[in-house]
Amino acid sequence: MKNLTKDSFEQNVLKQPGTVVVDFWATWCGPCQMLAPVLEEVAQELPQVQFCKVDVDEERELALSAGIESIPTLLIIKNGKVEKRLVGYREKDALRREIEAVL
Numbered sequence: 001m002k003n004l005t006k007d008s009f010e011q012n013v014l015k016q017p018g019t020v021v022v023d024f025w026a027t028w029c030g031p032c033q034m035l036a037p038v039l040e041e042v043a044q045e046l047p048q049v050q051f052c053k054v055d056v057d058e059e060r061e062l063a064l065s066a067g068i069e070s071i072p073t074l075l076i077i078k079n080g081k082v083e084k085r086l087v088g089y090r091e092k093d094a095l096r097r098e099i100e101a102v103l
Helices: 006-014 032-045 060-065 092-100
Strands: 019-023 049-056 073-078 081-087
Touching: 006 019, 006 049, 006 060, 019 032, 032 049, 032 092, 073 092, 081 092
Parallel strands: 019 049
Antiparallel strands: 019 073, 073 081
16 A cells, blocks of 8 residues: 655546545554554455555645545545545445445
8 A cells, every 4th residue: 555645646646547545544543543454455355446545644734635634534536536535434345335336
């Protein structure tokens, strides 16, 4: 899973064809830590989707510009456009369904 910065976000997400899931998280966030292994599993099952992470503490400006108010927040972006915004923890099957709905 690729770690993004404000400098790499546009190239790796907004200009990327297809579907990209961006996980906005922090090391101190319990639900973020619970979601991480779930995201890893879903990433293995959906190889056509690119998965990326943004540490909100290191990339505060990027998180603000993306309108992130609480974490974890997942942005599901298709062809450069935010299609879904998921806030909070999701079980694996529910998360996979949310992502597949955008494919």
